[in-house]
Amino acid sequence: MKISLKLLSALTVCAVLSACQNTVNTVENTDKSGTPNVIRDTRFVTDGWLRDRLVLRSVKTAVSPTGHLVVEVTATNVRTGALAQTWSGITGDNPYTVDYKFVWQDANGMTVDTQLSIWQTKTIKPGETVFFKSTAPTPQCKDFILNLKEH
Amino acid sequence: MKINHLAILGTAALVMLTAGCGTTSDYVDANDTTAAVKNKNSMSSSDWIVATEKLGNQLLASPEFAAFLRDYAEDAAENLKKVQAGGEKISARERRTAMRPLLMLSTIENKTDEHIETQLLTDRLRELLFKSGKVRFTTYAAGQGQQIDRATAQARDLSYDPNIKKRTRMKKGRVNAYDLSLSGTIIKQRAAAGRAREISYLFTLTLTDNDSGEGVWAQTYELKRQHIQSAFGY
Numbered sequence: 454m455k456i457s458l459k460l461l462s463a464l465t466v467c468a469v470l471s472a473c474q475n476t477v478n479t480v481e482n483t484d485k486s487g488t489p490n491v492i493r494d495t496r497f498v499t500d501g502w503l504r505d506r507l508v509l510r511s512v513k514t515a516v517s518p519t520g521h522l523v524v525e526v527t528a529t530n531v532r533t534g535a536l537a538q539t540w541s542g543i544t545g546d547n548p549y550t551v552d553y554k555f556v557w558q559d560a561n562g563m564t565v566d567t568q569l570s571i572w573q574t575k576t577i578k579p580g581e582t583v584f585f586k587s588t589a590p591t592p593q594c595k596d597f598i599l600n601l602k603e604h
Numbered sequence: 605m606k607i608n609h610l611a612i613l614g615t616a617a618l619v620m621l622t623a624g625c626g627t628t629s630d631y632v633d634a635n636d637t638t639a640a641v642k643n644k645n646s647m648s649s650s651d652w653i654v655a656t657e658k659l660g661n662q663l664l665a666s667p668e669f670a671a672f673l674r675d676y677a678e679d680a681a682e683n684l685k686k687v688q689a690g691g692e693k694i695s696a697r698e699r700r701t702a703m704r705p706l707l708m709l710s711t712i713e714n715k716t717d718e719h720i721e722t723q724l725l726t727d728r729l730r731e732l733l734f735k736s737g738k739v740r741f742t743t744y745a746a747g748q749g750q751q752i753d754r755a756t757a758q759a760r761d762l763s764y765d766p767n768i769k770k771r772t773r774m775k776k777g778r779v780n781a782y783d784l785s786l787s788g789t790i791i792k793q794r795a796a797a798g799r800a801r802e803i804s805y806l807f808t809l810t811l812t813d814n815d816s817g818e819g820v821w822a823q824t825y826e827l828k829r830q831h832i833q834s835a836f837g838y
Contacts, residue, residue: 517739518670518767552638568656568732572636591736604638 476533476580489513503603506532507551507577520592524555526585526599530577539577550576550604555587558596565594574604644831645719645794645803649829656728656809658825663729663811664736672813672820673738676783677703707739708782708814711747716792716805722749725807726786742782784820785812799835805829 455579498504517523518561530549532541541547554572557565564570566591577583585599632639640650656663663669680702688694694702709730712722733739759774764775788809795802811821 469677491654502818503616517665519664519736520670521664521736523665554635567735568660568728570635571653571657572633573654573657585662585742588661590664590732 469577477578477582478580479582485566498542500602503551506530506549506603507601510582517588522589522592523596524587524589524597524599527582528577528585529582530579533579539591546603548576548578550574552602552604553585554583556598556600557587557589557594558598559591559593560595562596567591572600611680617632617720621636634687642829644801647716649724650828652724652728653803655725655827656704659725659807659809659823660729660732661825662825663733663809663821664738666690666821666823667819669738669811672703675703679804701740703739703785704738706780707733707741708785708786709741709746709750710812712784712787712809714749715789718792722790723751726750730811731784739784742780744779745782747785747787754821781814783814785814786810787812799833800826800830801833802830 484584489511490513491511492514494509496504496509507528508531510529513525513527515525516521532538532549537546541549552572552574554570556570557567559565569587569590575583575585587597587599589597613686623766633651636650637650637654640653642648642650684694684699684702691723707730709726712726714720714722730741734741743751744756746752756774756779758784762768763773786809788807791806792806793804793806807825807827809821809823810819812818813820
């Protein structure tokens, strides 16, 4: 009976804590007029937690008027809900932050050393959709790798 | 038994003391801004790196800058034709570089209360632009706080040196005037509420077409950092 009461109290605390967490809702036009160039991507996952928390939705590319390849990776923080929010509060992972770095490669597949390849941090609200974007340092850069890790 | 305990305690203390004396200094990735040590209340090395990345990305993808470069190349090609038609010889170097505008690093006004070296931003952006193949740059002229290389002028002074081979003497009237200048301001703002502290730096950069005096590209980027001040005020 005593244990049941403790469990109930813990659950209540969880419920109260999660109620304090607001998550992001979005609204957008259904019939899109843009024609983004969504490309196929290859993923190499070493952190399954990150993959499940930050869902990568699409990878788009475009060529800028200056002739540089521009990449935009769309991702959504799906770590929402009572348990996830409570747990992230306990582990100190709230707000959710990830580190990312773009690496650019030339036509030979060799990496290009540039001021644009830096590790930096992005904070993402629960339910928020974010965009990781980078411009190639030279028009000769044809390929890229986006590195992602939890902060 | 007593001796054994004492010996162990003594050894442990010695190990701890020895470890405490040893300090190491390791190389780290300068481009890893997530692991960098940041000054709480002033500009840090990683701030410049992040600002360069943000502003550089915007500049390289700017449609206005792209339009300027296109027009510049078109005008330069026409000018070269006219010069050649007038009988002037165009060097291979000029033919190779004439289609790209010449950039001058102008003044970045420091409107913060800190002593900051704005070259930490301008030199990085210049490198980015130069390596992208968009611009050439001049070291003959520069704004306040930027580096000027006096070697170009000094090379002309060598013309009077009898030891210099006549054929290799630099001629006067051959230094190119710049076409573009990069200028800007950095403004610092502070905020505090309770123990929460915030500092922000607003970077404003402008690229100016020096022929017309018109802006070719302008961009602002605000870098903001927060921390909670400790209860003891440190």
